[in-house]
């Protein structure tokens with residue numbers, strides 16, 4: 055670990071540009087391509103380094119960097135701006151994949167080299183493949199997309215139509231409609247026991263935008279951001295786009311993918327800027343019980359961790375089964391260091407409305423407002439009216455949908471339990487299961503293909519069994535595959551039967 059950290063070189067912004075010496079450039083390249091993984095055992099921590107990008111690409115990057123930096127440098131939150139070059143990945147889609155394979159972008163000079171730092175979402179990639187198979191007339195059962203399969207409440211739909219009829223079709227304040235921000239404050243106080251003023255809320259185009267803005271507002275090159283794995287794939291990408299380094303803290307299925315407070319404590323260094331906490335978790339469905347949330351909060355209150363911000367992504371907090379949810383912001387004495395992320399996509403099945411929010415201290419909200427004012431101006435005025443209607447519903451409105459989800463979870467767990475050598479912890483929330491299927495890696499298909507990893511297994515399943523699942527490597531959990539059970543029971547049965555048949559056919 056110490057060795058690994060020593061290997062991380064941090065550069066002064068003044069040096070980061072085309073005037074770097076050859077040795078400095080190489081060193082910068084090495085740094086930019088790294089991400090740190092802390093093993094759950096805490097015994098071995100290692101870097102994963104990445105396939106090299108071409109020297110040419112690096113040169114373009116260094117050439118474009120100063121322009122990029124000068125465009126950012128007017129914002130006070132960028133003190134030492136540097137951009138991470140992202141590790142390459144297999145199976146990028148479209149032009150980017152072709153570009154990397156040939157060692158050339160094909161669009162050199164046209165696209166911002168920063169694009170090559172971002173991984174294409176595997177979920178979206180598999181979803182796109184599914185759609186093109188369906189367009190060719192193939193019937194695919196897809197369990198890969200992370201959205202509820204029930205419609206938004208009727209009151210929400212009605213409020214949407216009414217908003218249009220009443221002419222709520224104009225820009226709102228950047229931070230959002232005042233009535234919606236107030237409704238959010240009321241909801242957070244009533245259900246989570248945390249008090250916010252309206253100036254401490256910013257509403258944006260989905261929770262994802264708010265995660266991005268919060269990270270960009272606070273994190274700089276040289277900063278470390280602790281991300282427990284398995285993780286939502288956007289976290290490390292967003293951290294890298296901010297120029298900071300993701301520190302991956304592994305959790306295990308045997309501990310229900312729950313975070314050990316002492317492991318968190320040990321991962322904190324003077325460079326740690328932020329800890330990202332996804333509770334309930336996508337992709338594991340783990341829900342940290344209130345006493346564990348308190349214990350994690352206590353770690354953040356220790357002397358050596360007082361400088362750390364916590365980004366608490368609570369977007370699945372309404373889809374929970376047996377374990378109650380406690381907000382990290384509700385831990386006494388922590389609220390002013392928590393950036394609470396939530397939204398309407400999962401709770402009210404409003405994914406397409408693109409509506410989410412961030413609650414946090416006003417200086418951070420101000421930084422995020424500056425960003426948002428230059429990116430999207432504001433969330434949709436119509437969606438915001440629908441959001442007010444959603445928050446006016448009794449908290450029990452979605453209970454029947456959550457009960458249906460629980461039944462589906464039980465159905466999936468029971469089917470997975472019938473498949474030999476598949477291990478799985480029982481999810482307590484969200485609508486995902488992350489079974490470990492690694493026993494089947496390096497086995498042979500009837501056609502003679504060796505399935506080397508989760509990606510190849512998912513591709514084989516899709517091609518031969520017409521079932522779409524996402525490989526766990528996208529979530530930092532390469533021994534697993536992710537199943538989203540937010541679909542019909544009939545489709546779940548078909549998909550799990552085919553998964554069992556597929557695995558049984560491997561020898």
Ligand SMILES: Cc1ncc(COP(=O)(O)O)c(C=O)c1O
Pocket residue numbers: 200259260261262263286332335336367369397398399405408409410
């Ligand atoms: C953990 C997590 N956070 C945030 C989001 C983004 O949600 P939104 O649709 O509000 O952008 C998602 C969506 O899949 C998610 O899984």
